[in-house]
Amino acid sequence: MAKRNDWVRIHRNVLEPEERTGKLPEDTKKVPLEMWVKGRLQEEQAEIGDEVTVKTCVGRIEHGRLIEVNPCYELNYGVFVPELLTMEESLRSALFGGDEA
Amino acid sequence: MIVDRSYQAVTGRKGEIIHQAMGVDYSQYERGGILFDYEALMNGPGYTLEDHIRIQRQYNVGNTPIFELHNLTALARKCAAPGKGARIFVKDEASNPAGSFKERRAAASVYHAKKMGYKGVIAATSGNYGAAVASQAAMQGLKCIIVQECYDSKASGQPEIIEKARKCEALGAEVLQLSVGPELFYEVLMMLEDTGYFNASLYSAFGVGGVETLGWELGHQFMERCGRHPDVVVCANAGGGNLTGTARGLRKAGCGAQVVAASVDLKGLSMASDKQFNRKSFTTAHTGFGVPYATDPDHSDVPRSAARPLRYMDRYVTVKQGEVFYITEALAVLEGMEKGPAGNTSLAAAFSLAQELDQDQIIVAQETEYTGAGKHIQPQLSFARQNGIELLFGDPQTEIPGTNIVFPAEPALLRARDADLNHMRASLIRRQAAHAAAPLTDAEIAYLAEETKSSPEFVRMVLEKLGG
Numbered sequence: 001m002a003k004r005n006d007w008v009r010i011h012r013n014v015l016e017p018e019e020r021t022g023k024l025p026e027d028t029k030k031v032p033l034e035m036w037v038k039g040r041l042q043e044e045q046a047e048i049g050d051e052v053t054v055k056t057c058v059g060r061i062e063h064g065r066l067i068e069v070n071p072c073y074e075l076n077y078g079v080f081v082p083e084l085l086t087m088e089e090s091l092r093s094a095l096f097g098g099d100e101a
Numbered sequence: 102m103i104v105d106r107s108y109q110a111v112t113g114r115k116g117e118i119i120h121q122a123m124g125v126d127y128s129q130y131e132r133g134g135i136l137f138d139y140e141a142l143m144n145g146p147g148y149t150l151e152d153h154i155r156i157q158r159q160y161n162v163g164n165t166p167i168f169e170l171h172n173l174t175a176l177a178r179k180c181a182a183p184g185k186g187a188r189i190f191v192k193d194e195a196s197n198p199a200g201s202f203k204e205r206r207a208a209a210s211v212y213h214a215k216k217m218g219y220k221g222v223i224a225a226t227s228g229n230y231g232a233a234v235a236s237q238a239a240m241q242g243l244k245c246i247i248v249q250e251c252y253d254s255k256a257s258g259q260p261e262i263i264e265k266a267r268k269c270e271a272l273g274a275e276v277l278q279l280s281v282g283p284e285l286f287y288e289v290l291m292m293l294e295d296t297g298y299f300n301a302s303l304y305s306a307f308g309v310g311g312v313e314t315l316g317w318e319l320g321h322q323f324m325e326r327c328g329r330h331p332d333v334v335v336c337a338n339a340g341g342g343n344l345t346g347t348a349r350g351l352r353k354a355g356c357g358a359q360v361v362a363a364s365v366d367l368k369g370l371s372m373a374s375d376k377q378f379n380r381k382s383f384t385t386a387h388t389g390f391g392v393p394y395a396t397d398p399d400h401s402d403v404p405r406s407a408a409r410p411l412r413y414m415d416r417y418v419t420v421k422q423g424e425v426f427y428i429t430e431a432l433a434v435l436e437g438m439e440k441g442p443a444g445n446t447s448l449a450a451a452f453s454l455a456q457e458l459d460q461d462q463i464i465v466a467q468e469t470e471y472t473g474a475g476k477h478i479q480p481q482l483s484f485a486r487q488n489g490i491e492l493l494f495g496d497p498q499t500e501i502p503g504t505n506i507v508f509p510a511e512p513a514l515l516r517a518r519d520a521d522l523n524h525m526r527a528s529l530i531r532r533q534a535a536h537a538a539a540p541l542t543d544a545e546i547a548y549l550a551e552e553t554k555s556s557p558e559f560v561r562m563v564l565e566k567l568g569g
Contacts, residue, residue: 022283024283078481083492
């Protein structure tokens, strides 16, 4: 549950598939144009999935479905890519050669 | 007053909204027919090169160092014919406050917005420009909104773009994220209308004029360090502002270096496709932007773009994704610099082009960019593999964008390939001629020759083929 002034993330469809226009590939035409934004919850309380309003950090009011409270970044360096090691070894070998590699 | 916010109504108000959001009446630069006065556009806001330098110094932008890459030069010489292999340098643009050369493009926009009394700035960008605008807005005390194209319909986000969102938020900006589609511009127009903020377009005179300082610095730094100007300057090319501004700055420094555009080859991938969005590992500096913006510069978010790369381009080369990743790894393990990868597009091309030049010549990749979780080479390749892209060693020439990434099996296989510049010039000429109501005048033909760095004879030849 989120309460007023909690930092939350919301989601909303800006354009439904039938509202999309312009020169779009077929796959893109079939899906909505979606939007995500973060802000402080304006309702007294809300549950995940509720339609809510938020005030963004510049003071704009946006509305959408509540999807996350205290949204975090889940960035990382992915799983190990062994090809990078192969590149490193071949680069050293190409420049320094033989035993120096 | 009830405002119609339908797609048709909002995009129909585009001219009016952009005028309000930039304070510039672009019609003043039109000169009848297809003609417009490009230099008047560049000088219109009243910021000279000296003004850009002053503003950038005030807000901690630019004056970045140049580094000679001795080991990469040595490696290029091992791949080259005897006596060949120019000295390779990079300009360390990652040392700008937000980590890329884009801050040069943001500084005057934010400065001007503040001077004109706007309360905030908006930029539509999934790349380093967002962080640059956010950083300058923070420094100069304006509010900032960045609008990104970030996710596919499964809500899977490109890790590099998510990192950019994190950085923009860390610098105090609001980040509005959208799924794939060119209607991003509709959302931006609504936000400009709602907030009354300034449109910090990459294609304004500020957005391009600000990069002139980079070319100008290059000219002076090489005179000071090497006693001569560089022979070749390689610029990553997407929207064209980087190359345009750099080339203009080089000219103003009296430097006659050959200006080469470099883009990552993403041929065959649609930039607006939901399914293909996450099958590419480069979100900028690729041919999907580079070619259409070069041949049709005025399809940007302003009526007349200040980025007109064909006016300045001597050569256009492409490199493969696998080659940029490879040079990124080389920059780390042979030069001790962990940067990019997207910002190393020009370096990948420079490594190859150096092998065509003599050893006493100088080639410069004119940027680096910061790296970090999400945008680093490791998460980008990990994400590619997760999306079904095959990672191979071999001849990068065989790489198929969206299917595989082919790293050079040996350094000599990293080869920049020439794009057909005359074909692009002809494409621009045909496109603009199609807008002419009557046969082109001599003035219009001279204008098209300037637009394409060609000659009136070349323009006439293209037009004759068109008529025939």
